[in-house]
Ligand SMILES: Nc1nc2c(ncn2[C@@H]2O[C@H](COP(=O)(O)OP(=O)(O)OP(=O)(O)O)[C@@H](O)[C@H]2O)c(=O)[nH]1
């Protein structure tokens with residue numbers, strides 16, 4: 599399973615967010631560096647589409663998808679060169695596929711640290727950039743030699759070009775995910791495992807008193823990111839408390855604050871999407887279920903997510919978009935209305951497709 603890593607300054611609320619997302623038990627404490635080891639948990643990705651399908655199919659069971667979340671030790675200015683827990687955060691970050699930067703906006707005199715999310719973003723990015731500069735500088739001479747030794751090696755030339763572009767950006771203090779590097783250049787950097795070449799999602803941790811005015815805290819961060827990463831405002835503590843209530847009380851609390859279903863489902867869905875994961879659905883009286891597939895996968899590969907027999911014996915898929923199916927009211931109604939598409943082996947499955955696989959083994 600792909601992993602989302604929680605990255606932030608000490609006391610920004612990473613462990614609290616981890617617990618809220620995963621129902622976990624990571625230590626949450628008002629002193630810096632309370633997390634020293636990485637902890638891994640699984641976050642459900644709640645999906646209203648499955649609920650809607652379960653309703654029309656009168657399914658007895660609902661199954662959502664999930665992503666893995668990793669709570670990482672906090673980092674501070676100077677971490678890249680050994681301050682705080684030093685390089686410990688680096689190992690944690692290297693092992694994840696996408697980063698969730700947790701920025702503290704909540705103000706609490708009992709919890710040490712600043713409440714300025716934009717400046718926290720600057721500190722985090724600088725540490726990540728410094729670590730990447732060291733990595734690129736360590737690699738670039740070797741790669742220059744390889745590219746020079748064999749000028750016909752196109753992959754080596756592309757990698758060197760990407761390394762040089764990345765270094766220029768990093769030297770200017772700009773993380774790769776915010777740099778003008780093309781998607782092809784970013785892909786060419788894959789083998790170098792840069793921290794800032796991973797996709798990024800930003801969570802601004804709001805205090806309960808800030809929730810009603812979330813934009814005032816989230817907008818400056820979004821402006822700083824200039825479209826290079828999504829940002830979400832979450833009152834981690836409030837949502838963690840809500841998560842412990844039973845569903846009726848939770849809805850009452852969150853809706854009373856104008857938070858709808860709450861922000862945790864949005865964080866989980868954003869993470870799932872950021873990790874390049876997409877969702878297709880199946881529905882019937884037994885269960886309605888969300889399945890995870892890789893963006894761009896074709897029908898047989900998706901069938902294989904359900905069971906390897908379905909991939910091996912794949913004949914065709916009957917397909918309809920989830921909202922169209924909900925509107926038509928049932929699989930049979932969709933069938934009689936001639937709205938089920940019949941798709942073959944080359945069909946690229948889309949997010950939100952409902953599939954029924956025909957197979958023969
Ligand atoms: N008032 C308030 N306190 C919060 C909120 N979120 C987290 N806290 C508190 O902030 C303190 C630090 O939270 P943690 O989740 O341990 O922070 P962390 O980022 O994991 O910190 P380290 O592991 O030390 O890097 C705890 O005392 C939390 O209860 C919030 O939204 N509001």
Ligand SMILES: [Mg+2]
Pocket residue numbers: 612613614625626632633669672
């Ligand atoms: Mg922690």
